[in-house]
Amino acid sequence: MTNVGCDQIAQVIQKDEKIILEQWGSYQLSSFTMRRDLISENEVKQESRKFLQLFSGALQNNKNDKLTGNEWDDVRVLLADVSLSRAKKGFSPSDTATFIFSLKQPLFNIARENFKDIAILAEVLWNITVILDKLGLYTTEVYQKGREEIISRQQQEMLELSTPVVQLWEGILALPMIGTLDSSRTQVVMESLLQEIVDTGATIAILDITGVPTVDTLVAQHLLKTVAAARLMGADCIISGIRPQIAQTIVHLGVDLTSVITKATLADAFLVALERTKQKIVKVAV
Amino acid sequence: MTNVALVLPIQSSEDIVIARQKVRELAIKAGFNVVNQTKFITAASELARNTLDYGGGGYLTFEELINGNKKGLKLVFEDQGPGIDNIQLAMTDGYTTGKGLGLGLTGAKRLVNEFDLWTEVGKGTRISIIQWT
Ligand SMILES: Nc1ncnc2c1ncn2[C@@H]1O[C@H](COP(=O)(O)OP(=O)(O)O)[C@@H](O)[C@H]1O
Ligand SMILES: [Mg+2]
Numbered sequence: 001m002t003n004v005g006c007d008q009i010a011q012v013i014q015k016d017e018k019i020i021l022e023q024w025g026s027y028q029l030s031s032f033t034m035r036r037d038l039i040s041e042n043e044v045k046q047e048s049r050k051f052l053q054l055f056s057g058a059l060q061n062n063k064n065d066k067l068t069g070n071e072w073d074d075v076r077v078l079l080a081d082v083s084l085s086r087a088k089k090g091f092s093p094s095d096t097a098t099f100i101f102s103l104k105q106p107l108f109n110i111a112r113e114n115f116k117d118i119a120i121l122a123e124v125l126w127n128i129t130v131i132l133d134k135l136g137l138y139t140t141e142v143y144q145k146g147r148e149e150i151i152s153r154q155q156q157e158m159l160e161l162s163t164p165v166v167q168l169w170e171g172i173l174a175l176p177m178i179g180t181l182d183s184s185r186t187q188v189v190m191e192s193l194l195q196e197i198v199d200t201g202a203t204i205a206i207l208d209i210t211g212v213p214t215v216d217t218l219v220a221q222h223l224l225k226t227v228a229a230a231r232l233m234g235a236d237c238i239i240s241g242i243r244p245q246i247a248q249t250i251v252h253l254g255v256d257l258t259s260v261i262t263k264a265t266l267a268d269a270f271l272v273a274l275e276r277t278k279q280k281i282v283k284v285a286v
Numbered sequence: 287m288t289n290v291a292l293v294l295p296i297q298s299s300e301d302i303v304i305a306r307q308k309v310r311e312l313a314i315k316a317g318f319n320v321v322n323q324t325k326f327i328t329a330a331s332e333l334a335r336n337t338l339d340y341g342g343g344g345y346l347t348f349e350e351l352i353n354g355n356k357k358g359l360k361l362v363f364e365d366q367g368p369g370i371d372n373i374q375l376a377m378t379d380g381y382t383t384g385k386g387l388g389l390g391l392t393g394a395k396r397l398v399n400e401f402d403l404w405t406e407v408g409k410g411t412r413i414s415i416i417q418w419t
Contacts, residue, residue: 213310213327216390217389221387244321245324246324248324249321249324253389254389254392255389
């Protein structure tokens with residue numbers, strides 16, 4: 001890639017900026033992946049104008065075809081911003097890359113207008129292709145990282161969301177567990193339960209596993225550990241929500257739950273808990 | 287008749303979650319009843335966890351089987367880890383070299399219709415399980 005090529009492209013971009021923006025804008029907005037529901041036309045236009053300015057500036061100073069020089073810093077920062085904000089809005093990676101790839105056609109158009117020498121035109125088109133492909137790839141890499149961060153944050157949030165300890169009655173706690181009980185989740189479950197036992201002075205805790213799809217030996221071991229730890233804090237546990245298929249599976253696995261009170265439903269467990277705490281719910285005669 | 291459906295990596299805890307979901311999906315598709323589904327998924331969960339924890343990661347291959355009017359699902363867990371040097375001991379209830387309950391291998395065997403274990407010290411471990419409708 002010659003610098004002359006890049007420099008000349010930069011000049012025509014600056015000269016024909018208006019035409020390019022118009023064409024690019026309509027390509028982006030008409031692209032069938034364009035999510036009009038997720039982003040406004042105005043936002044697209046602003047991002048485009050800013051990008052084109054930084055892009056032609058970087059082209060003018062371009063030193064190598066790897067786009068690693070600091071003349072590309074501003075472009076990369078802007079692209080990272082665009083990718084991350086689109087990832088957050090729920091765009092797919094291809095939607096995000098379309099931002100860059102849809103610039104190809106307008107740039108080809110103005111190149112054909114401005115470079116009549118066929119050899120120069122060929123070089124210019126090649127340069128544009130190489131550079132835009134690299135930048136497009138860059139947006140998808142940033143996008144990927146952005147999604148991963150969002151997903152891992154959501155998982156963290158789920159950790160806390162899905163393990164609420166609720167006080168059912170005086171001295172009775174319930175822990176409705178939902179989802180996969182992997183080791184980091186059970187750690188959180190156990191800690192929040194023990195804390196609540198201390199805070200409320202509860203003597204019974206109901207661990208409800210209705211929402212846990214698979215109870216394998218690891219999950220069983222976590223449950224048994226939680227029960228043992230609660231016992232040390234002075235609270236007995238009842239495991240409820242054991243569906244028939246789970247009960248059969250536990251028996252085949254050979255896991256011994258005989259040291260723990262188990263009940264089919266949370267309601268059954270609640271009755272046992274009331275009895276244990278010498279409490280009673282009565283129907284009021286009217 | 288067999289038909290290799292797909293291969294999944296078992297390299298992280300997330301992979302185990304994904305593997306379980308795939309087993310559930312294929313078990314439902316094959317027409318397993320809820321008890322059989324749950325048994326098979328649980329066995330798969332045990333073996334996948336062993337592949338990751340003891341085998342250092344590996345692969346899970348799914349095969350859909352048809353025998354007359356019965357449908358089946360075959361899962362093969364493979365790793366190139368240290369292998370198991372005493373199979374008899376490993377296949378004893380309560381035996382663990384880690385911190386588990388030592389019920390994964392024996393439990394999985396009890397939960398499925400067919401269980402086959404191949405292992406060689408220094409080479410790896412391959413366990414296949416089959417469940418029929
Ligand atoms: N894929 C494997 N590679 C090497 N060793 C294994 C493998 N799977 C199981 N083992 C050995 O067999 C033992 C018993 O396994 P398992 O019954 O699942 O119990 P646990 O997982 O609780 O240890 C393990 O502790 C381990 O030593
Ligand atoms: Mg195990």
